[in-house]
Amino acid sequence: MATAYGADTRDQYGSAGSGGRPPVRPAKHFLPAALRAPFEARTWRELAYLLLSLPVSVVMFSFAITMVSLGAGMLITFLGVPILAAGLAMCRGFGMLERARARGLLHLDVAEPAPARGRTDGLMAWVGAMLKSGVSWRHLLYAVLHFPWAVFAFPVAVTFWATGWAAFTYPLWRWVFPTYVGVGGIQLYGDDTHQVYLDSPFELAVTSAVGLALVLVTPWIVRALASVDRLLVLGLLGPSRLATRVSELESDRGVVVDTAAADLRRIERDLHDGAQARLVALAMDLGLAKEKLTADPEAAARMVDEAHGEVKVALQELRDLARGIHPAVLTDRGLDAALSAIASRCTVPVTVEVDLDSRPAQAIEGIAYFTVSELLQNVSKHSRASRATVDVWRAADRLMLQVTDNGRGGADASSGSGLAGLAERLDAVDGVLVVESPAGGPTTVTAELPWRG
CATH class of the missing domain: 3.30.565.10 (Histidine kinase-like ATPase, C-terminal domain)
Known part of the structure; x- marks a missing residue:
């Protein structure tokens, strides 16, 4: 159903509209993304993240395994429980550093997870809250899982990056071999009778071309590796989906409560300043008309007629107010x-x-x-x-x-x-x-x- 409504004239009310900032235009680039990628800041930031991941993960993994093993081994005594809780607390500390590292190098802003819930006014209360916190165990899982991934990602990133740039720039530094090593170039093959070196102009060109291809491919490999780190940080170091949903619902509940309170205040104000005031004036007018009914019937009739008009206005205000609460036509x-x-x-x-x-x-x-x-x-x-x-x-x-x-x-x-x-x-x-x-x-x-x- 399509129906046209309204007047044919434009509204020319005040100019204070809901204007916002003009849209930001994307930056123009003269080179395609494939050629820009090796020199973009994002590539170097992600590469730095992968290079730092190995030493960081070694420390985290060693600490996590040591504390868990020590705590589990001493569970037969009372000391195992607080040791395990302390290990979980330290894993949460490592998680905070990892979120900061991801924020700085990957530009991945991960919200802080919920703190350990429960009474924390004593040692045993703190230990219990830490052991019952799912966030703490997810941080421990991150410390364990990130180590094998870093062991894989580090050599892959370093190999592609170093090999690509070394091969691409090989014609610039090949002179090192005949000058200091006494050979024509990089040796591809050698035995007692044959040696193959990259020393001819054609071989130099092919090596540089292969290196250029690796240089152009490496940023995308680095991004793929960094995307796995993003998933690990998001999935294990951030708030869980359930906690995020609970937080959203709490925020939405606050908005609903505030909106309902504002609507109630508006209705109260409209009733007090509108219909209620008219009804009070109407009651006073009818009281005066009643007093003048015998002494001055004509004046009383005029007052009753004015009161009748006030009744119509009050009824219209009440209808408008009811329409603002929930229109009858909608129901x-x-x-x-x-x-x-x-x-x-x-x-x-x-x-x-x-x-x-x-x-x-x-x-x-x-x-x-x-x-x-x-x-x-x-x-x-x-x-x-x-x-x-x-x-x-x-x-x-x-x-x-x-x-x-x-x-x-x-x-x-x-x-x-x-x-x-x-x-x-x-x-x-x-x-x-x-x-x-x-x-x-x-x-x-x-x-x-x-x-x-």
């Missing part, structure tokens, strides 16, 4: 009719397209309604658009909303505007808000909500 007829009602009140023409074969959960339906309502308010106030569209459809188990306008653009959800608050509300129910608004327009805001029908 009775669904999103199609409710969004069409919003579009009809917008100051620019709005086309609404709703393609749903069923209705989502009531809570999701309400969030979708108020999301579109706020986005269309932004279109009216800030966009300077001449038309807008609203599209609603279902994709698998997600409810998709998209509001597009042909206004001036520049909207940014990260600049602390109303879009940021809207994004937080959607995030509280596992929703997503994506804003595409280049300077000059058009603006497209896409919201994704769980269906939960």
